[in-house]
Amino acid sequence: MxxxxxxxxxxxxxxxxxxxxxxxxxxxxxxxxxxxxxxxxxxxxxxxxxxxxxxxxxxxxxxxxxxxxxxxxxxxxxxxxxxxxxxxxxxxxxxxxxxxxxxxxxxxxxxxxxxxxxxxxxxxxxxxxxxxxxxxxxxxxxxxxxxxxxxxxxxxxxxxxxxxRELARRRLRDLLVADPPGSREAIAGLAAEAGWEVPETITVAAVRPPAARTPSLPPDVLADWTRPIPYVVLPGDGDPDPEVAAALRRCRVAIGPTVPPARGALSLRWAAQALTLMDRGVIRARRPVRCLDHLPTLATALCADLLEAAFGTRLEPLTRLPEQRRRPLIETLLAYIQNGDNAVATAERLQVHEQTIRYRVRQLAQLLGDALADADRRTEIALLLHAWLHFHDRPPGAPDGHLDPR
Structure with a gap:
């Protein structure tokens, strides 16, 4: 001075x-x-x-x-x-x-x-x-x-x-996604130091920013751009306000579930999983993706190795078919189960003729036998078919045919 x-x-x-x-x-x-x-x-x-x-x-x-x-x-x-x-x-x-x-x-x-x-x-x-x-x-x-x-x-x-204040914001950000979680008292103390009002709920979004620069966000959004999978902590239900949406418009964004402030690790874990699947093209979307809109895909990704092992015993007849026959049957069977065995609704969903759906269902019944009549087996089959369609275009056993959840 x-x-x-x-x-x-x-x-x-x-x-x-x-x-x-x-x-x-x-x-x-x-x-x-x-x-x-x-x-x-x-x-x-x-x-x-x-x-x-x-x-x-x-x-x-x-x-x-x-x-x-x-x-x-x-x-x-x-x-x-x-x-x-x-x-x-x-x-x-x-x-x-x-x-x-x-x-x-x-x-x-x-x-x-x-x-x-x-x-x-x-x-x-x-x-x-x-x-x-x-x-x-x-x-x-x-x-x-x-x-x-x-x-x-x-x-x-x-x-x-x-x-x-910036140091307190970083410590608060880390505490909100810590596992095991921080106490409410610790979160409130750091929030006071950081000048951040603790909301009733938070939502963590995993973000893949452009290589050129990181977005500039408003003060109530906490961000970590240094992690392999960067993330932001959004107060509330994760519905970005116009300022945040504009800042993230060039980013790939996966929004985790909304949780109490001490459960941010859960929200981040699922957001990061969804972003990884977006990177791989398993989840395809131009706008921000919400994890809760992709529950089957995310759940399947966590047990991909188990599902791969099940293909050979549960869907073995389908694995022996050539691709041009196999994929239409897989798509039809999954849609048919999801639509409660309604051939008309399945036809509308797949945009094919109703008689085509009925013909394919008869083929599937011949290939899979009594499995389609067993309620428990149908649940398994639906999960396997979902994994097959979303994670690989070839079944296990074919050249390079495997599920990779990573």
Whole structure:
């Protein structure tokens, strides 16, 4: 911080001793008037007379007035001590999330009070116009020095506050997706440090940003762009507001389930799984994908090796068919089971003729036998067919035919 003494006059010449002594007498009784004017101009500074805030303000005003009078009469004024005081006051405002406007308004209001007193004092003190101009110029240069010290202290503290807040945001972000989860008390404590209001629920979205840059998000969204699968923590149900949606419009996004704040790890786990499947083309979508809209695919991905082992015993007749015959039968059987054995609904879903559906179902009955009549086996078959269609276009046993959940 620049704590050099302020120039006192235009040519840096101190005021004559007689004028400096007269200046001290002029300022001795100015404190009460300054306090009254500051209270009127800056309402948040209007505190009771016995309050710590009011006592501190009066002490600072008295010290400043004395320092100004002493400075005006010396060729080598000491400034460091008072500069540090005003820098500390600026820092206090920053750490309490207040701007500098109130503090600097108070400084200039004090300067106006002193200026009026100088004008009233000048004739009785025998000051010439040149002397009054010299004192007034010294006053305004002194006020500039004070406001500069407050601004430097404010900026330094604000940088520290921002660094501390950003660190708290990162720790909070990590805690929200921690497994095992953090306690509600720990989350609330970090949220207070980060200036983040804890919502009733959160939703974690896994994000694949463009290679060129990471999106700029609003303050209530916590993000980690350093992970192999980056993610953002969205307050609420994960329905991005227009600002967030615009920031993520060029990203591939998978939105996990909505959970309480302490269960973010669950939401992140499923969001990351869905994004991996989007990367592989298993889940195809241009807009953000919600995990809860793809439950069968996500569940299948977690047990792909088991399903692969089941193909050979449960659907062995289908594995022996050539691709051009096998795929239409698989698609038909899955749609037929999902539509409650309704050939008309299946035909509408697959956009083929109803008689085509009935013909394929008869073929499937011949291939799979009694399995289609067994309710438990039909559930297994539906799961296997879903895995087959979504994770591979060839069955196990064919060249390169396998499921890969990774």
């Amino acid at each position: 620049d704590t050099s003494a302020p120039p006192l006059t235009g040519d840096d010449t101190p005021l004559p001793p007689r004028v400096a002594r007269s200046l001290r007498s002029c300022l001795e009784e100015a404190t009460d008037e300054i306090v009254q004017e500051v209270h009127r101009a800056v309402p948040e500074y209007a505190r009771s007379v016995d309050s710590l805030h009011d006592r501190t303000m009066r002490w600072m005003i008295r010290q400043t007035l004395r320092h100004f009078a002493d400075t005006a009469g010396r060729a080598d004024p000491a400034w460091d001590g008072l500069a540090e005081v005003y820098a500390a006051v600026g820092g206090f405002e920053a750490r309490n999330d207040r701007g500098l406007h109130g503090l600097q308004t108070a400084v200039w209001v004090a300067g106006q009070v002193v200026g009026r007193r100088l004008i009233r004092h000048a004739p009785g003190a025998g000051w010439s116009l040149d002397t009054l101009e010299q004192v007034t110029e010294a006053l305004f240069r002194y006020l500039e020095k004070i406001t500069s010290a407050t601004a430097q202290g404010y900026a330094a503290a604000q940088d520290g506050v921002l660094r501390e």
